[in-house]
Amino acid sequence: MTYIAKPRLHHPSLVANKVGYTRRDYEGKVSTLCAGCGHDSISAAIVQACWQLDIEPHKVAKLSGIGCSSKTPDYFLGASHGFNTVHGRMPSVLTGASLANRELLYLGVSGDGDSASIGLGQFAHAIRRGVRMVYIVENNGVYGLTKGQFSATADRGSTAKKGAVNHDAPIDLVGMALLMGATYVARGFSGDKGQLVPLIEGAIRHGGAAVIDVVSPCVTFNNHAGSTKSFDYVREHNEAVSRIDFIDLARELKASPEPDEVIRVPQPDGTMMRLRKLHADYDPTDRRSAMNHVQALQAAGEIPTGLLYVEAEATDLHAALNTTRLPLNRLGEDALCPGPEVLERLNSALR
Amino acid sequence: MRPTDVSDPDYYHRVVDCQWACPAHTPVPEYIRLIAQGRFDDAYMVNWVSNVFPGVLGRTCDRPCEPACRRGRVEEENLAKPEPVAICRLKRVTADYKSDELRAMIPRPAAPNGKRVACVGAGPASLTVARDLALQGYAVTVFDGEKKAGGFIRTQIPRFRLPDSVIDEEIGFIIGLGVDFRAGTRIDSMKSLLAEDWDAVFVGSGAPRGRDLVLEGRQEAAADIHIGIDWLASVSFGHVTSVKKRVIVLGGGNTAMDCCRSARRLGADDVKVIVRSGFEEMKASPWEKEDAQHEGIPIINYHVPRAFLHDNGRLVGMSFQIVRAVYDDKGRRSLVPTGEPDAIFDCDEVLIAVGQENAFPWIEPDAGIAFDKWGLPELDARTLQTTIPRVFFGGDAAFGPKNIITAVAHGHEAAVSIDRFLHGEDVTQRPPAHVNLASQKMGIHEWSYDNAPSNDARHKVPWAKAEAALASIKVEVELGFDLKAAFQEAQRCLNCDVQTVFNPKLCIECDSCVDICPTDCITFTEDGEEEDLRGRLNAPSPNQEQALLVGGPLKTARVMIKDEDVCLHCGLCAERCPTGAWDMQKFLLVTAKAGPTCRDRKQGALA
Ligand SMILES: Cc1cc2nc3c(=O)[nH]c(=O)nc-3n(C[C@H](O)[C@H](O)[C@H](O)COP(=O)(O)OP(=O)(O)OC[C@H]3O[C@@H](n4cnc5c(N)ncnc54)[C@H](O)[C@@H]3O)c2cc1C
Ligand SMILES: Cc1ncc(C[n+]2csc(CCOP(=O)(O)OP(=O)(O)O)c2C)c(N)n1
Ligand code: SF4
Ligand code: SF4
Ligand code: SF4
Ligand SMILES: [Mg+2]
Numbered sequence: 001m002t003y004i005a006k007p008r009l010h011h012p013s014l015v016a017n018k019v020g021y022t023r024r025d026y027e028g029k030v031s032t033l034c035a036g037c038g039h040d041s042i043s044a045a046i047v048q049a050c051w052q053l054d055i056e057p058h059k060v061a062k063l064s065g066i067g068c069s070s071k072t073p074d075y076f077l078g079a080s081h082g083f084n085t086v087h088g089r090m091p092s093v094l095t096g097a098s099l100a101n102r103e104l105l106y107l108g109v110s111g112d113g114d115s116a117s118i119g120l121g122q123f124a125h126a127i128r129r130g131v132r133m134v135y136i137v138e139n140n141g142v143y144g145l146t147k148g149q150f151s152a153t154a155d156r157g158s159t160a161k162k163g164a165v166n167h168d169a170p171i172d173l174v175g176m177a178l179l180m181g182a183t184y185v186a187r188g189f190s191g192d193k194g195q196l197v198p199l200i201e202g203a204i205r206h207g208g209a210a211v212i213d214v215v216s217p218c219v220t221f222n223n224h225a226g227s228t229k230s231f232d233y234v235r236e237h238n239e240a241v242s243r244i245d246f247i248d249l250a251r252e253l254k255a256s257p258e259p260d261e262v263i264r265v266p267q268p269d270g271t272m273m274r275l276r277k278l279h280a281d282y283d284p285t286d287r288r289s290a291m292n293h294v295q296a297l298q299a300a301g302e303i304p305t306g307l308l309y310v311e312a313e314a315t316d317l318h319a320a321l322n323t324t325r326l327p328l329n330r331l332g333e334d335a336l337c338p339g340p341e342v343l344e345r346l347n348s349a350l351r
Numbered sequence: 352m353r354p355t356d357v358s359d360p361d362y363y364h365r366v367v368d369c370q371w372a373c374p375a376h377t378p379v380p381e382y383i384r385l386i387a388q389g390r391f392d393d394a395y396m397v398n399w400v401s402n403v404f405p406g407v408l409g410r411t412c413d414r415p416c417e418p419a420c421r422r423g424r425v426e427e428e429n430l431a432k433p434e435p436v437a438i439c440r441l442k443r444v445t446a447d448y449k450s451d452e453l454r455a456m457i458p459r460p461a462a463p464n465g466k467r468v469a470c471v472g473a474g475p476a477s478l479t480v481a482r483d484l485a486l487q488g489y490a491v492t493v494f495d496g497e498k499k500a501g502g503f504i505r506t507q508i509p510r511f512r513l514p515d516s517v518i519d520e521e522i523g524f525i526i527g528l529g530v531d532f533r534a535g536t537r538i539d540s541m542k543s544l545l546a547e548d549w550d551a552v553f554v555g556s557g558a559p560r561g562r563d564l565v566l567e568g569r570q571e572a573a574a575d576i577h578i579g580i581d582w583l584a585s586v587s588f589g590h591v592t593s594v595k596k597r598v599i600v601l602g603g604g605n606t607a608m609d610c611c612r613s614a615r616r617l618g619a620d621d622v623k624v625i626v627r628s629g630f631e632e633m634k635a636s637p638w639e640k641e642d643a644q645h646e647g648i649p650i651i652n653y654h655v656p657r658a659f660l661h662d663n664g665r666l667v668g669m670s671f672q673i674v675r676a677v678y679d680d681k682g683r684r685s686l687v688p689t690g691e692p693d694a695i696f697d698c699d700e701v702l703i704a705v706g707q708e709n710a711f712p713w714i715e716p717d718a719g720i721a722f723d724k725w726g727l728p729e730l731d732a733r734t735l736q737t738t739i740p741r742v743f744f745g746g747d748a749a750f751g752p753k754n755i756i757t758a759v760a761h762g763h764e765a766a767v768s769i770d771r772f773l774h775g776e777d778v779t780q781r782p783p784a785h786v787n788l789a790s791q792k793m794g795i796h797e798w799s800y801d802n803a804p805s806n807d808a809r810h811k812v813p814w815a816k817a818e819a820a821l822a823s824i825k826v827e828v829e830l831g832f833d834l835k836a837a838f839q840e841a842q843r844c845l846n847c848d849v850q851t852v853f854n855p856k857l858c859i860e861c862d863s864c865v866d867i868c869p870t871d872c873i874t875f876t877e878d879g880e881e882e883d884l885r886g887r888l889n890a891p892s893p894n895q896e897q898a899l900l901v902g903g904p905l906k907t908a909r910v911m912i913k914d915e916d917v918c919l920h921c922g923l924c925a926e927r928c929p930t931g932a933w934d935m936q937k938f939l940l941v942t943a944k945a946g947p948t949c950r951d952r953k954q955g956a957l958a
Contacts, residue, residue: 006867007804007919007923009869010869012425013891031867036929037929040927041866044862191861193862219861232906
């Protein structure tokens with residue numbers, strides 16, 4: 001928590017992107033989270049990614065539930081739309097918003113408590129439906145906001161700050177997302193922006209349900225020895241399986257790693273993502289292979305990170321429902337209220 | 352890179368750009384904070400200790416601190432017109448608003464120690480020596496050929512820039528310490544002075560000779576042609592009270608600026624400054640040029656004086672050759688005639704302000720003091736000692752004409768030399784400055800300094816109305832900040848002396864400081880050589896004048912690199928750090944002054 005606003009003064013070298021904003025323009029209010037909270041680094045990574053991708057802030061909607069993590073949308077993209085929903089209910093509000101206006105970029109920001117406990121059902125169904133969104137879980141293994149109780153993602157055998165041992169089996173959100181059909185599944189670490197920023201960029205450009213599980217240490221309640229979500233533990237066990245080298249075709253020409261190591265993933269906007277495999281026996285475009293690989297690493301006590309699975313030709317809920325191409329707020333009155341004859345036709349079709 | 356050794360007194364000192372640039376190392380941000388707190392007496396004393404003449408310097412200082420000020424770099428690309436903090440004019444604020452209590456804060460001299468020191472000249476250099484030594488119990492006698500003390504501060508700087516009352520008060524503080532001022536006593540012979548058995552002699556006689564321009568017509572029209580500094584002195588003493596209608600001032604330095612502005616006030620309505628070089632290369636400070644132009648005085652550049660034109664000895668004009676600047680491949684400039692016909696300007700009087708020289712007609716060649724081929728004394732640059740061990744030089748007399756603050760800095764150094772010399776200690780051993788670092792943390796989110804940087808652009812000092820200002824040479828042009836503007840200007844200071852101190856042992860590499868830093872100063876990365884590191888920081892780091900603070904190695908084997916260049920000293924890194932690996936600590940530099948602290952044997956007996 002900080003009492004002075006972040007000064008407006010910035011580095012003289014700061015430059016504007018294609019849509020005319022500097023990186024600082026993507027910031028929000030000053031954070032009220034604990035000093036050192038991993039969540040703040042995720043906010044900084046979102047800021048960086050949106051600036052780099054020339055995202056127009058007014059074309060973004062940030063939605064969240066309840067928790068320290070769910071407070072963070074106030075601390076980035078201050079000029080974007082925002083909706084702080086009820087605990088665990090962010091996915092359904094996001095789904096509704098997305099149906100009403102398909103032109104916005106939907107950023108769902110949640111915590112492990114918000115998504116794996118009270119909101120587990122919502123988490124699963126939004127993914128199943130293929131809502132086009134960037135779903136970021138800021139995963140610290142505890143309910144930070146309510147003073148550090150174990151959350152459903154805490155590993156069995158890990159200990160709380162005062163020594164209590166967690167006996168319950170953990171929910172693996174990456175495994176859940178893969179099972180539920182997410183078309184972009186990644187895991188990052190708040191302490192490694194070099195990896196996290198490209199993961200967020202890839203998710204923003206993805207054409208379907210993208211989920212990023214970001215391990216994000218809670219310095220106040222879950223950063224001790226015995227925790228498996230502490231800075232030290234994650235650094236020791238972090239196993240990156242892939243690396244997004246760059247996303248821009250124009251930039252791609254400059255470097256050329258060995259072809260068999262690189263997977264090219266065409267993006268919906270016509271650009272190309274290059275994914276460099278760090279494990280030879282692993283295919284991140286094959287869902288089953290990805291699930292097996294991730295499970296095997298986790299069973300060995302590692303924390304697999306990177307882009308774990310991606311389906312290039314992903315489709316989304318709008319395609320499935322064949323919805324109108326225009327957002328509802330741009331349809332005219334006759335399209336929105338087509339009159340009694342159309343209603344009559346619809347009713348008779350249902351009889 | 353090696354982890355930064357912050358115990359080196361120079362490391363954090365360099366971060367305080369203004370203090371580092373100030374020849375007397377005035378703790379600038381310290382007094383600026385005191386101004387913001389309304390503690391004008393304390394702010395004055397911080398200055399008084401370092402630079403002796405806060406009221407004088409607050410109006411006239413050459414202010415090397417301002418071009419150095421970090422604020423100017425930080426405002427680049429942030430504000431339309433990047434400008435430093437008005438450090439100099441804030442110094443004046445301390446003098447303008449100090450209270451009657453101040454007199455009681457001036458320290459009392461120590462008991463007399465029986466040593467006698469003579470100072471030749473009563474300019475800022477000698478007066479500084481006198482102050483520093485009188486406080487330590489020396490009997491100091493200051494001789495000056497003029498009736499009043501002050502040197503060029505009194506005789507050259509015009510009253511519209513510096514009122515007599517300000518000089519009187521600050522010299523009064525020094526004389527009040529028991530200094531014996533012998534007015535109107537010109538020293539005619541160094542040999543006889545040395546024969547008078549002084550324990551030490553300090554020469555602060557300045558650079559009193561103005562250069563002449565020997566051109567056609569100079570002799571014939573001599574009555575209407577004056578050497579600038581002689582003329583300014585005559586104006587100062589009231590011997591000259593008027594000037595003819597059309598005046599040309601030759602030269603591009605600060606003396607030329609004072610001449611033209613003085614002429615304007617003494618009745619000339621057509622005053623021109625004509626200079627050989629280009630406008631940009633003129634020696635005068637940018638603000639002096641601005642002030643002259645503000646008063647409607649044109650500055651005509653690239654005109655080389657050719658001849659004084661006269662009508663039977665009555666000056667009627669001057670002719671000039673027109674030139675342009677040509678640069679060779681080494682960047683050296685030469686002035687080449689353009690081939691245009693000579694330019695003629697009509698005028699009734701000319702003031703020549705083309706430079707000053709040293710002259711020591713009163714020092715006999717066989718007095719034992721060696722001079723170099725430029726006529727300057729052979730000195731050790733740090734000790735200011737001459738070839739006669741008990742004779743020291745300082746100010747303009749030492750290395751040629753400079754400015755007041757340099758004269759003051761010399762005075763301090765000479766006083767240290769004299770004090771050590773008379774205690775039988777080696778003068779070449781210079782006592783190091785003492786450094787103190789104190790944490791400014793008061794609560795979880797509270798600092799004992801105002802850490803939120805202001806976004807204000809530089810505040811302008813109000814001026815007297817033009818008609819009033821130009822009507823008399825005695826009306827001070829600048830009015831000084833009022834209290835509100837003084838506070839707001841003080842708030843622009845970034846508190847560069849409140850240092851970011853990093854402890855790698857406490858860092859958990861959570862990135863919080865990196866994320867919050869408004870100016871992207873901090874990077875965690877793999878170690879490397881400085882040049883390589885400067886190329887891969889989170890933000891470009893072109894200013895090699897400012898160091899990289901290197902901390903580590905950390906747990907991940909990386910290092911923390913902080914580029915000191917554009918840090919706002921906002922303390923956010925320390926506020927966001929969960930472990931206290933960052934702390935904001937106030938750096939206080941206590942430079943050694945004459946007295947026990949500058950000596951090896953603190954209680955040492957006199958030699
Ligand atoms: C026109 C003009 C304007 C200036 N404006 C500024 C300014 O705005 N800011 C700034 O920082 N600097 C300014 N300067 C420079 C500044 O005045 C000098 O650098 C400074 O005063 C030098 O101090 P000093 O103690 O070495 O000697 P001085 O100030 O030159 O004093 C020397 C004194 O010694 C006396 N003296 C000399 N010989 C003898 C002797 N044999 N016996 C007894 N007494 C003797 C002289 O009468 C004189 O009073 C200006 C200079 C000029 C010419
Ligand atoms: C309906 C409802 N039930 C319970 C709570 C209490 N509550 C607030 S935050 C929270 C858990 C938040 O945990 P997580 O999503 O992991 O966020 P973190 O603070 O760890 O980032 C709970 C249970 C609530 N606000 N609303
Ligand atoms: S309690 Fe934990 S999760 Fe919440 S702000 Fe503090 S460190 Fe972050
Ligand atoms: S901002 Fe203040 S402390 Fe920093 S250089 Fe400028 S005057 Fe000095
Ligand atoms: S004090 Fe810290 S946060 Fe503020 S500008 Fe300097 S390094 Fe950055
Ligand atoms: Mg949590």
